[in-house]
Structures are given as C-alpha cells and as structure tokens.
Amino acid sequence: MAPTDQDPLLLLRQSIASGSAIMPTASADAAAPEVSLSQATYLTFTSPTRISLPISTPTRFISNDTPVDLRSIYFAWLNREVAIPEYNSFASQLNQDLGGKGQVHKFAYIEKLELMTWLEGASEDSECIKPLAGDKDGSASTAAAALASKGTTAPVAGSALGRSGKGTLDPRLASIYNSERKMGDRNSVLRGIKPTDFSHVRKLAASFMTKKPLHPSSSNVASNPSIASHQKQKRPDPIILLSPSASSLLRMSNIKSFLDGCQYVPPNSLTATSSTTANMLHINRLMKDIDTNRPMRFILVEGTEQFKPEYWNRVVAVFTTGQTWQFKNYKWSNPNELFRHIPGIYVGWRGEQPPESVRAWGHRVMNVAVDRWKNPGTTTVDSSRWRDREAVEGVWKAIESNMRAKGWKRDQAPSSI
Known part of the structure; x- marks a missing residue:
C-alpha cells in the first residue's frame, strides 16, 4: 500500500x-x-x-x-x-x-x-x-x-478498490491499470541499473557556460547552495496586533470590513461581518512594493498569550487606544520602546483630539480619523462614508513603508526588528 x-x-x-x-x-x-x-x-x-x-x-x-x-x-x-x-x-x-x-x-x-x-x-x-x-x-x-x-484519492496500481469499499478489485480498473505504461523515476532514467558517473559532463558544459553566461541572479543561486535553499523557504505571514480594549473603535468584529472592505462600521453593529468570538482573522493584501505578483496574508489577533519569541519579528503594526495596560504582556511593555520597533496606529473620531498618551508618543504612532457612524442600528451600508477608503489606504501605505524598511522581501521576512 x-x-x-x-x-x-x-x-x-x-x-x-x-x-x-x-x-x-x-x-x-x-x-x-x-x-x-x-x-x-x-x-x-x-x-x-x-x-x-x-x-x-x-x-x-x-x-x-x-x-x-x-x-x-x-x-x-x-x-x-x-x-x-x-x-x-x-x-x-x-x-x-x-x-x-x-x-x-x-x-x-x-x-x-x-x-x-x-x-x-x-x-x-x-x-x-x-x-x-x-x-x-x-x-x-x-x-x-x-x-x-477534491474528495478523491490517488490511484495506486494493483490496489484499486471497488465502489463497495470492502477490498474487492474492480475488474474495469484492473484492466486499465494493466494497460498503463510503467514510467521510471528520475533515478532509473538517469542511472539505470548501475550507478553512473556523470562528472565528465560538467567539463564538457564548461565551455558553453563561459560563452553564454547565465542571468546574474540565476548564476548566483546556482553557485551558492545556501541562497538556493533559502529561496525555497516559505515566507511567513506578517502579524497585526489589535487592541483588546472595549473602547477601541476597531475590534475583531469589524476590523476586516475596515482594512479589507475600506468601510468602517461599529464593532457591535449589525453590519459587522466577523464573529465577535473569533480570536484570529487573516486578510490578503497585495503589497506592490514588496511582491507585485503574490498577495500577502496578514494575521490579525488581539492577544499575545500564545506568542513564540520569533513571532515578534513578524509583527508589522499595533493598533492602540492609548491605554498602556495593552502592552503588559508584550515583548516591549514600555510604549516608547515598543513603538521604536513596531509602528503604532490610533483610530479615533474625526474632529476629536487623540488622548494625551498618544500625543506624547509622537510620530511613532499614526493618528487616523474616521467619521462618526450616523445610523448605528441600520443593516445597510452608509454611502456617505467615502472618506473611509482614504483613511484605510493611509494605514496600508504606512504599514508597507515600514515593512520595506524592516527588510520584508518577496521571499523572506526580517530576522529581527
């Protein structure tokens, strides 16, 4: 089997x-x-x-x-x-x-x-x-x-089972398998029965490689196995931390509609799309200055209780309400130290001053203003919230700029921040 x-x-x-x-x-x-x-x-x-x-x-x-x-x-x-x-x-x-x-x-x-x-x-x-x-x-x-x-299994010659699932070989499948052409793997095709030494091929190919050099990036990878192995590694997903405060305008229930749909709705509104009991979400976003072909998946969480030390190198933004108790279990519990490593984002109502603590942290915390919600009980989208998109694009622009500065690339994440 x-x-x-x-x-x-x-x-x-x-x-x-x-x-x-x-x-x-x-x-x-x-x-x-x-x-x-x-x-x-x-x-x-x-x-x-x-x-x-x-x-x-x-x-x-x-x-x-x-x-x-x-x-x-x-x-x-x-x-x-x-x-x-x-x-x-x-x-x-x-x-x-x-x-x-x-x-x-x-x-x-x-x-x-x-x-x-x-x-x-x-x-x-x-x-x-x-x-x-x-x-x-x-x-x-x-x-x-x-x-x-897709609800199917890979067929294996000689072990196909009938629809009954009791181990009976289906005669039609047996006939098909008997007519199959046996394909060899790369070892049998290249080496045959005996191990064969192909080292002489390298000498013959050397003259062609000098006349037609490979692309610089390809030659670097071919000559440096450590680079090739590093490029095969999977790029980890960046992490965004939310504030668990009940006074925060953005919670797990409405963060996806804000960052993904460019529409602010109150956390307890009927239009909030995510469950309030969810403890993690993910959003796909194309970061053109980092990877133009593949969207990046961002993981959104409120708490850090299950964080491993290496996860902190993947945190790209921290949403805050200005309350310092939020950072109690963080790697850097001092806000000034925290925001030297990770950019902060404060979201408040348009026309209102941010808290004194947020102003004291200076330019390391980005202030984002959104319009107040006019119809808190409605189930329809408020068409007057066209300025939300401008605010959301500003947030993503700040996150992308910081990620590039920290060393995020198409195929790797920074080893430290």
Missing part, C-alpha cells in the same frame, strides 16, 4: 473534504462502535475504505521538533471554532480523562491556524508539515493532498 494511503493527515483531510464519518473506536474491528475520545485507541476512517489507525500514531505535523499525534490533530479539528482559552481548558479536561494513557498537545494559535487551513484545503503546503518519506520536494504529498481536497 502506498504511503499516502495510510498517512493520517491525508486521510483526515480527505474525510473532511468528502464529509465521510471519522469515528474514535476502542478496536480496529470493522464492527467496532464509536466511543469517546478519552476511551478510544483507534481512529477509524470510512472513506474510500474503512481504515483504522492507532490514535497515538505520530503525524507529519511538527511542533517544537516533535511529531504531534493523531489524537491531538483530531481533537484540534473538533474544536476548530473554539477560542484558544476554551480549547486549552477542553484539552486539560481530556488529559485528565485519559489518566496518563496519553497527552493531548496544546497548539499555539498560529500552529492551529496553519493546521486548520491545510485540513480545510485552503492551502497545499505548511511550514509545520513535513513531506512524505521519499518525497523530498513534496510533490507527491501535494498531489495527494490536492486530490484529497
């Missing part, structure tokens, strides 16, 4: 895409009933065939250099809509119920976001998920994941 057929992550993603049942069971028997997660020793997938894997099976998802087990992955998926504090509470309760028979891993919220995005099929790669064994470039796992996201 191919590695992709019993890979826990791919099986879970395929089952989610097809909507098939996933059952925790106490045995691998086909008739085993579903049990609670604390009593389960197997996780049974029902599509395309019934496969039971030990629930403690380590997966390719790596956290702190340690593979995360299948129970923790499945538990995180069940609680994907739950806020981080409640998720941690549920995980602690499950650990107590397990009674030492296992331990549920508690994901940091950036890790959880990466995992949920991959399982839902919104992305085909993740810096936390290792490629399958023998698939160094990730092509096989990416193809299998793409098929899984």
Whole structure:
C-alpha cells in the first residue's frame, strides 16, 4: 500500500473534504462502535475504505521538533471554532480523562491556524508539515493532498478498490491499470541499473557556460547552495496586533470590513461581518512594493498569550487606544520602546483630539480619523462614508513603508526588528 494511503493527515483531510464519518473506536474491528475520545485507541476512517489507525500514531505535523499525534490533530479539528482559552481548558479536561494513557498537545494559535487551513484545503503546503518519506520536494504529498481536497484519492496500481469499499478489485480498473505504461523515476532514467558517473559532463558544459553566461541572479543561486535553499523557504505571514480594549473603535468584529472592505462600521453593529468570538482573522493584501505578483496574508489577533519569541519579528503594526495596560504582556511593555520597533496606529473620531498618551508618543504612532457612524442600528451600508477608503489606504501605505524598511522581501521576512 502506498504511503499516502495510510498517512493520517491525508486521510483526515480527505474525510473532511468528502464529509465521510471519522469515528474514535476502542478496536480496529470493522464492527467496532464509536466511543469517546478519552476511551478510544483507534481512529477509524470510512472513506474510500474503512481504515483504522492507532490514535497515538505520530503525524507529519511538527511542533517544537516533535511529531504531534493523531489524537491531538483530531481533537484540534473538533474544536476548530473554539477560542484558544476554551480549547486549552477542553484539552486539560481530556488529559485528565485519559489518566496518563496519553497527552493531548496544546497548539499555539498560529500552529492551529496553519493546521486548520491545510485540513480545510485552503492551502497545499505548511511550514509545520513535513513531506512524505521519499518525497523530498513534496510533490507527491501535494498531489495527494490536492486530490484529497477534491474528495478523491490517488490511484495506486494493483490496489484499486471497488465502489463497495470492502477490498474487492474492480475488474474495469484492473484492466486499465494493466494497460498503463510503467514510467521510471528520475533515478532509473538517469542511472539505470548501475550507478553512473556523470562528472565528465560538467567539463564538457564548461565551455558553453563561459560563452553564454547565465542571468546574474540565476548564476548566483546556482553557485551558492545556501541562497538556493533559502529561496525555497516559505515566507511567513506578517502579524497585526489589535487592541483588546472595549473602547477601541476597531475590534475583531469589524476590523476586516475596515482594512479589507475600506468601510468602517461599529464593532457591535449589525453590519459587522466577523464573529465577535473569533480570536484570529487573516486578510490578503497585495503589497506592490514588496511582491507585485503574490498577495500577502496578514494575521490579525488581539492577544499575545500564545506568542513564540520569533513571532515578534513578524509583527508589522499595533493598533492602540492609548491605554498602556495593552502592552503588559508584550515583548516591549514600555510604549516608547515598543513603538521604536513596531509602528503604532490610533483610530479615533474625526474632529476629536487623540488622548494625551498618544500625543506624547509622537510620530511613532499614526493618528487616523474616521467619521462618526450616523445610523448605528441600520443593516445597510452608509454611502456617505467615502472618506473611509482614504483613511484605510493611509494605514496600508504606512504599514508597507515600514515593512520595506524592516527588510520584508518577496521571499523572506526580517530576522529581527
């Protein structure tokens, strides 16, 4: 059986895409009933065939250099809509119920976001998920994941199953597979049966390379393996911190309509598009001065409780109301020190002076003014809010300018800020 057929992550993603049942069971028997997660020793997938894997099976998802087990992955998926504090509470309760028979891993919220995005099929790669064994470039796992996201599986010659899913070989598929032309991999094509030395080809090619030099950027990459490996690294997502204060004009419930839709609505308005219980959001924005072809995904959060030290190098803006308690758990709790590293943004009503604390922080905090909301109870868009777009574009321009100054590039983020 191919590695992709019993890979826990791919099986879970395929089952989610097809909507098939996933059952925790106490045995691998086909008739085993579903049990609670604390009593389960197997996780049974029902599509395309019934496969039971030990629930403690380590997966390719790596956290702190340690593979995360299948129970923790499945538990995180069940609680994907739950806020981080409640998720941690549920995980602690499950650990107590397990009674030492296992331990549920508690994901940091950036890790959880990466995992949920991959399982839902919104992305085909993740810096936390290792490629399958023998698939160094990730092509096989990416193809299998793409098929899984469409509710299908990669066909494997000699192991095709019929529609019944009980292990019966479909004669029509067997006939098709028998007519297939066997394709060799790159090793068999280049080397054949015996290892072949191709070092002499380099001498023959040297004369051609001197006459027709490669493009400067390409030659630099070819001659410097460290540059080539660095370019293959995935660019991390920048982070924007919001103020958790109840007096803030921008909260998780309305920040997306402001930064993405260029329309300000009150946090508690009926027109607010995001759930007030969400603890993280992401917005795609094309930053033309950094990458003209690929939009950047910005992660928006209110708290830093689950921050790893390296996450601070990815913070590109901090929204504030001027209340210093917001920075208590930040890497730099002193506002003057904080805004020397990260630009601040204060959003207030047009015609009103910002708080004294914001004015004292000087040019390091950008003041953005928006018009007051005229119809707080309406469900329609206020057509008079055309000046919101000007304010939003000013915010993005300031963020992009700071990112370029800090060293954000098309394929990498700054190592320190």
